[in-house]
Structures are given as structure tokens and as C-alpha cells.
Amino acid sequence: MKLPSTMVVLERGWLSSNNIVFLGKDRTAVVDTGYATHAEQTLELVNHALNGRALDAIYNTHLHSDHCGGNKILQDNHNKVRTFVPVAELEKVQSWKQAELTFNMCGQYCARFTAEDVMHPGDKIRLGDLDWVAHSAPGHDPSSVVLYCEKEGILISADALWERGFGVIFPEIDGRAGFEETRATLDMIGELDVRVVIPGHGKPFTDVKKSLNIAHSRIDFLEMEPVRNAENAVKVLLKFLLLDRQEIKLSELPKLLHGIPLVTAANKFYLHYGLIHLAHWAVNQLRRSGAAEVKGNFLYNVD
Ligand SMILES: [Zn+2]
Incomplete structure (x- = not known):
């Protein structure tokens, strides 16, 4: 090229x-x-x-x-x-x-x-x-x-x-x-x-x-299914956070996600999860796609 x-x-x-x-x-x-x-x-x-x-x-x-x-x-x-x-x-x-x-x-x-x-x-x-x-x-x-x-x-x-x-x-x-x-x-x-x-x-x-x-x-x-776009938004915003920080303590994740207005909006209008459930769901999504891994009490970025 x-x-x-x-x-x-x-x-x-x-x-x-x-x-x-x-x-x-x-x-x-x-x-x-x-x-x-x-x-x-x-x-x-x-x-x-x-x-x-x-x-x-x-x-x-x-x-x-x-x-x-x-x-x-x-x-x-x-x-x-x-x-x-x-x-x-x-x-x-x-x-x-x-x-x-x-x-x-x-x-x-x-x-x-x-x-x-x-x-x-x-x-x-x-x-x-x-x-x-x-x-x-x-x-x-x-x-x-x-x-x-x-x-x-x-x-x-x-x-x-x-x-x-x-x-x-x-x-x-x-x-x-x-x-x-x-x-x-x-x-x-x-x-x-x-x-x-x-x-x-x-x-x-x-x-x-x-x-x-x-x-x-x-x-x-x-x-x-517009919920798919909302799910994608939450995943992308968490991945961005993880790319920036490289590791996040799992216990801090619900509060951290709650502090992101677009995540809150996606959850309110489309996903309707409780905060802890939302954090679990998002972590599992990133793990499944190979974008993150959990070791001990932390979520780690995977490039
Ligand atoms: Zn952009």
C-alpha cells in the first residue's frame, strides 16, 4: 500500500x-x-x-x-x-x-x-x-x-x-x-x-x-435489537478504562461503572441490571472475548 x-x-x-x-x-x-x-x-x-x-x-x-x-x-x-x-x-x-x-x-x-x-x-x-x-x-x-x-x-x-x-x-x-x-x-x-x-x-x-x-x-x-448497541457501549467503555489502568480491583468495579454516565444510561434504558450484576456481566463479556482476565481480586487487561 x-x-x-x-x-x-x-x-x-x-x-x-x-x-x-x-x-x-x-x-x-x-x-x-x-x-x-x-x-x-x-x-x-x-x-x-x-x-x-x-x-x-x-x-x-x-x-x-x-x-x-x-x-x-x-x-x-x-x-x-x-x-x-x-x-x-x-x-x-x-x-x-x-x-x-x-x-x-x-x-x-x-x-x-x-x-x-x-x-x-x-x-x-x-x-x-x-x-x-x-x-x-x-x-x-x-x-x-x-x-x-x-x-x-x-x-x-x-x-x-x-x-x-x-x-x-x-x-x-x-x-x-x-x-x-x-x-x-x-x-x-x-x-x-x-x-x-x-x-x-x-x-x-x-x-x-x-x-x-x-x-x-x-x-x-x-x-x-438496540440492546446490542448498549451492551457493546458498556463493554467498550470498560475495556477503555482497563486499557488506561491495566488492572481494576473487582470490588471497585460496580462503583466505577456507576460513575460513568453513559454506562448508567445504557443500563437504565436497555440492560436493567442491578449494579453488581452489571459489573459481573461486563467482566464476563470481556473475559469471554479474551479482552480481559480475572486473577485473584483483580481484572486485568489483555491486549
Ligand atoms: Zn470516537
Whole structure:
């Protein structure tokens, strides 16, 4: 798979999103910056890719903690950098509205950063001396954008399309809509002439048709029984916690889960478990899928 020499894909794990560094003649940029606890590593990796140049711009496809957690450290170390967020998010960032930013809702953390610029759907953006277009991609997140370079057939898909699926459809958990939006986003991607997808997580891939088919079956599966989406949300949020902490004392888990508003909402509207039962259920789900193991009184992350 050949990518233009003006772009560097930094493939990260699942706690931190991938970062895509652009080295244009006159301008450098990074798309998405990972999670807060990996911020030092993000700075190191991005600086290495920049090879002594200053960072001119940060673009966030959406403001989930694993996509903008490195913004602050990059801003602190590159004092001329400008930060672009989806237009619907600017005001929330500028006033740092915790209730509207998703970090607290997910039980996650993001160091406060600033933003002064926006991306509108349809905006043309020059990255790595190539023209990209921002496309609105709601579903996983209502404000998310994906970036498409027609000339090279490259799509930066964020969490709207992965090689095998897409990110949790969070809006459905707390009473907003997301299934229809997800389907429309997949259809929009299907209309583009994409050769390579650089997803928010996982390695870049080229069999776009296959991934779209997988994603379409997945949305059908979730929409048929929306409780499945809620179950997935709880599992993903616990796994994220575990990726961050590596181990969690089992006795603390019910309280910890209760402290995550989206888990509480998923349980209230869809699962209807008691707190201890919810913790047991979630632990067993992660164990069954090989994402965690229990030893003694602790739950441990398994990569
Ligand atoms: Zn996301």
C-alpha cells in the first residue's frame, strides 16, 4: 500500500487513535492526537515525524478523548499551532463545557486545550500538498467528519469505518438517534472512490468494499435489537478504562461503572441490571472475548 510521501501514519493502539502527520512544503499538520495518558508519546512520535519542523495545525475528526487527548501537549510545545475542530464543537471547546463534551460522559479524561478554527462539512483543506474535503460523518458521533483526498483515493475515516466495523453508536444510548446516521455515513463513503482507508484505530486497509459490507451487516445486527448497541457501549467503555489502568480491583468495579454516565444510561434504558450484576456481566463479556482476565481480586487487561 503506497501513501504519498507527504503523509506519515502513526498507528497507535486502541486507547489512542491513530495520528496522521502531514508534511507539506509550506505547512505541517496532524489529524487526531490520541488519548491523554499517551500524550508524551504522541508528542515524541509527532515531533519525530516532523523532523525538526514546527507543527502548524491540528485537526480533530471528532472530540472523543482518544482523538484529542494530545492537543494540549502539542499546543504547549508548538506555540504557533492552530487547532481545527468540527464546527458544532467549537463553542463547547472554547467554554470547555464538561456536560456537552463527551469526556465525563464516558468516564474519560482530556486535558483542556484551545481551538480557534473550525471545519465545515464540504470544506477544502490543504494537507501534505494535497486537497482534502471534510465530509460530515454522523453516527458514532454526531459532529464527526472524515477527510477524503480524491486525487489519491485516500479516506481518513476516524471511527466511522474500521476494517471490521465502526465505533459505538453513542447517540443511541442516551435517547438521540444514530442508526440512520451511521447507515447514511456508510452510504456516503460507498459513493467515494476510495483506494485506501486510514481508520481511527487499526492499520490502514484497502478492501473498502469488504469493510463496508461488514459495517452494513453490523448496523443491521445492532438496529434489529438496540440492546446490542448498549451492551457493546458498556463493554467498550470498560475495556477503555482497563486499557488506561491495566488492572481494576473487582470490588471497585460496580462503583466505577456507576460513575460513568453513559454506562448508567445504557443500563437504565436497555440492560436493567442491578449494579453488581452489571459489573459481573461486563467482566464476563470481556473475559469471554479474551479482552480481559480475572486473577485473584483483580481484572486485568489483555491486549
Ligand atoms: Zn470516537
